[in-house]
Structure formats: structure tokens, C-alpha cells
Amino acid sequence: MSLAVLRSRALSGMQAHPVSVEVHLANGLPGLAIVGLPDAEVREAKDRVRAALQNVGFEMPARRITVNLAPADLPKESGRFDLPIALGILAASGQIPAKELDRYEFAGELSLSGQLRPVRGALAMTFAIGRGGGDTCRAFILPRASADEAALVADAAVYPADTLLQVCAHFAATDDGARLTRYRNERQGQAVCYPDFSDVKGQQHAKRAFEIAAAGHHSLLLMGPPGAGKSMLAARFPGLLPPMTDEEALEAAAVQSLNGSFSAARWRVRPFRSPHHTSSGVALVGGGGVPRPGEVSLAHCGVLFLDELPEFDRKVLEVLRQPLESGRITISRAAQQADFPAxxxxxxxxxxxxxxxxxxxxxxxxxxxxxxxxxxxxxxxPLLDRIDMQIEVSAMSPDAMGARADGEPSVAIAARVEHAHAMQLARQGKPNQRLNTHEIERYCALDPASGHTLRSAMSLMNWSARAYHRVLKVARTIADLAGAPAIGAAHIAEAVQYRRGLQER
Known part of the structure; x- marks a missing residue:
């Protein structure tokens, strides 16, 4: 047999497109050519594969070898194609049987000694298959170091291996003793711990704002002098958010997997990203020749904390406007377009x-x-207009600093937040912050007194239509926390207070 075809995956944003790795042996001068729009990492696979095959005891065929990565118009990057290329060469030259190869997909970088090294995006690949990204009947053979994250997808059939020799033995074995074993991840039930709000002294007004922001998924701006507790409050905010659903946990982990930053110890932990104010626009939203996710995507289903907001370059901050509205970011390049959740x-x-x-x-x-x-x-x-709540955090008095920390624990606040969040899902299927104009009219209707209060505030403070709608959504969240079926004048009055932030300074 002079032709072997194996299956792998190429990453493009959150998509993991199927790739056919076709290996053909022909007469002619010995050599190895890789075609199909490979980047430098993929082209270098020929040297890694040759050394790995020889060091584990196989023969590198002295023939003209052509490796085609199809489809040809899809860019291929990283060392994940080393393993399928090596297996294709062995199958095409008859050194391993090829009859079972079509039942699997392969990804793995080879060391020169034949060891398998982890690959970036292992979870993203299995997650894409679970979302309909290809033939879900195939199992995945991956490096053992990547199996932990790949197996987080419940239905994924993941078979980890440490070396190229183990993978070859799996296909050459005549008994089950030498075959690879399916891996199952056992870490999904571990407890999640966050810093606690009980550590924060005073700042009742700010704590109330954080509770409302968590309940309705609202954005929040804190303004106050150094040492007032702004960063301390923000670091404890993820502990107020409702527990991650399976879908949210997988999406957040898949994005981090694309960047190589996912750790199984962070499974079901809300992301908390705090980029430095010297970050570039590409660092925030993502990009590069081969687009990678930025901070807004790495914070998906979690929190993006921007400390010292005015110190960020103004042009950098402007890139946040679109993802704040849409919840997605699209990176367009000449060769490809990548779409990331945000x-x-x-x-x-x-x-x-x-x-x-x-x-x-x-x-x-x-x-x-x-x-x-x-x-x-x-x-x-325009950016300030998109921030739902803007509050002032006052400096702590010496007496308050000397008092014992007696704040309400995060678990008590989180219980109220979760109850309000459940009300929103039962009523409209989404948090209040994501309501569109039509849904605002339906779920945020006001009585005459409340409507007059809100219109007066809009006229006095020269709010835009966007600000008007955002105050309505915050008021709806305040009503949910109070267990009220309708928005009242008191809810509107409180919501207006959280919008006054920078306008009276």
C-alpha cells in the first residue's frame, strides 16, 4: 500500500475543521514534502518525524513521500500534525496495519525520541466535535498531557498515549493488553473557592452595587481614591456569580485551551482576567497572523477587570465597544476570519x-x-455609555479600618443572586443585561409614577436612549432581588443613583 489517509483537526478561531492527512509513497529521489498551506511549524514536522521514526526503531522509507493536508485552502499551524504524518508514513509503507486508522482522529507533537508532547487546543477540538464539528463516531488519540482537558467533553472518546511506539502497538496488537485505554476525566465535581466578601470592611453602597451587577450580569465602573478597596471588591466579585453551567464551563475552557492556558484545576472556576493598562488592542480582543483569543475572550463567562481605566490608551479602550454589545469578537485577516465568544x-x-x-x-x-x-x-x-452602573467608592475612615471585618459572606449574597438569576431565566431565558429593545418593552414595563421618575432623570442628566434602556434593565434586576413582579418607583430611583457616577463630578 503506497497511500494512507488519516484524520486530524485544524483550528480556526473556535472552529476545529476536519483535516485529511494523505501520505503517498512514490518512486524517485528520497524526500519528504508537505503541501496543503502549512505554516513553518508544520513544515518542520518532516525533520521531527524522520528522527522520531528512526529513534523508536522504524524505517524511514527511502522513497519520495508527499504529505497532503486537505482541504488545501485551510491554513494549518502548530505541531499537532506530527503524529498523523508519522502514522501515515508507517501505514503507507506497510510497517503498521491500516485497517483501523479511519476509526480515529489524531493530534500530537513528536519529540525526536518519539515522545508525544501536548498540543494547544485539545479541548477546543473535542468541544467542536460535540457541537457538530464533524463525525462524532471517531475517537481521538492524543498525548497524555492533553487528555485531561480533552476528556472534559462528556461524550468524547479520548485515548491518551505517551509515545509514538504506544500508538503503533495499539494498531498492531492482537490482544487488548497492548491497546490504548479510553481516558475518563474524574475532576468535574471538585469544589470552587473564591475570595470572600466578608473580608471587606464597610463599603455597603459598593457591595450593594456588586450584588445587583452579579444578579443581572451588568457592567460596573468604580471611582475612588487609592486604597479605598476597589481592587479588593473586584477580586471577590466572581464569588457572587451563579455556578457555571456545563455549557458555560466547556465554552470558557475551550477558549483558554486555544491559548494554551487552560488548567484542569480551573474547571468550573469563573475566569478573572486583569490585563495591565499597557496592553494593546490586539492583546484585549485577540489577533495575530493566526488569530488567537484576547483578554475579552479569555474572560468569557467570567470577569474582565480593568484597573486604572483612564491609563489605558484611548484607542485600546474603544475596541471594547463592540464585544460589550454583541458578546462576540470577529478577527478578520487576509487569509482567514476567526470568531471568538466574548x-x-x-x-x-x-x-x-x-x-x-x-x-x-x-x-x-x-x-x-x-x-x-x-x-x-x-x-x-460612547464607552462610558455602555457601562451599566457607575458608582463612587469612598475612602475608609480610621475608625472603620480599626473595626473587625463583619461583612456579609459571599455565600449569603450569592444565594440572593442565584435566586434573582433563576427568576430571570424562568421569565425570559436570559439575564436582564442581555434583553433587547422588544424584550425591554415586554419585561420592564413601568407604571405612570415610575415612568415619570425615569423620564425626569433622563431629561435632567441628558441620557442617551442606550442609557435609558440600561437603567431600565438595572431597575428590573433590583426588582428581581426584592422578589417584586413589577418595577416600582423605588427600584427606578435606586437604579438612577447607580448611573450618576461621573456626571456630577
């Missing part, structure tokens, strides 16, 4: 002025009103 919850923090002490009782601030206004104007109006 349904994150934005928590941002900032100082009130360049020195940070404006409004502090110490009187340390010497910034003029104009200087403070220019500092706040580093955040554009």
Missing part, C-alpha cells in the same frame, strides 16, 4: 483625578477642576 462581565476602576486624591478628607489633591475633567475625559462617551 460574553464577559466588565468591572472597571479608576481614580477621580491624576493624583488620585480628589475628594479625599486629607485634602492632599491639588488638581484643578480642568485637570480632573481632562483625566476623566480619557474615557470616551
Amino acid at each position: 460574553r464577559f462581565q466588565l468591572i472597571a476602576a479608576m481614580n477621580p483625578c491624576p493624583c488620585g486624591w480628589r475628594g479625599h478628607p486629607s485634602g492632599r489633591c491639588h488638581c484643578t477642576d480642568e485637570t480632573a475633567a481632562r483625566y476623566r475625559d480619557r474615557i470616551s462617551g
